[in-house]
Amino acid sequence: TQLLEQSPQFLSIQEGENLTVYCNSSSVFSSLQWYRQEPGEGPVLLVTVVTGGEVKKLKRLTFQFGDARKDSSLHITAAQPGDTGLYLCAGAGAGNMLTFGGGTRLMVKP
């Protein structure tokens, strides 16, 4: 069974601060996806990282895939209230089955 540990579980910060969310596993994933979920809605895909060491940027969000493809991080620069939500990492294993991390609930206060 592949496990994906996500940290922190909760994060409450002021607008303008930076933050990093981590996903760690002892398993190797063929790819890793980051999603953001609003209350009462399904997760929305933010990015997919595939290559070890890969870095992708999406405006103020920077995603990194570890060299060994076992871990990943999401860094948000100058967080805004609109970034508030549940962030989920998910690793793709055999058969492209997804293993989800426990989620990080982010609240950005104005």
Place this chain on the structure above:
Amino acid sequence: GAVVSQHPSWVICKSGTSVKIECRSLDFQATTMFWYRQFPKQSLMLMATSNEGSKATYEQGVEKDKFLINHASLTLSTLTVTSAHPEDSSFYICSARVEAVGQPQHFGDGTRLSIL
């Protein structure tokens, strides 16, 4: 592209009722769809993998007779919660992926099921 539609978005029903939830891939074909369950403030837990034209594959601990899955076409999978009870109340989410190497799963907007 890659839009997944889920219906209904919210259902309230009495205990003992059976409830059907639909998951459609609107602009692509999906031989495989996935059904997840999410409790409040928790992450998604995979319930089953729905395979077009064959039986679904259920995760350990998920009752196949309780949660009936039918994937009769390349764009539609249904989950029926049979004889629902209050403990079945949850947020159910489906996903589908484009059948190509490395393609991510795309999620529906979820169905909030409340059993009274």
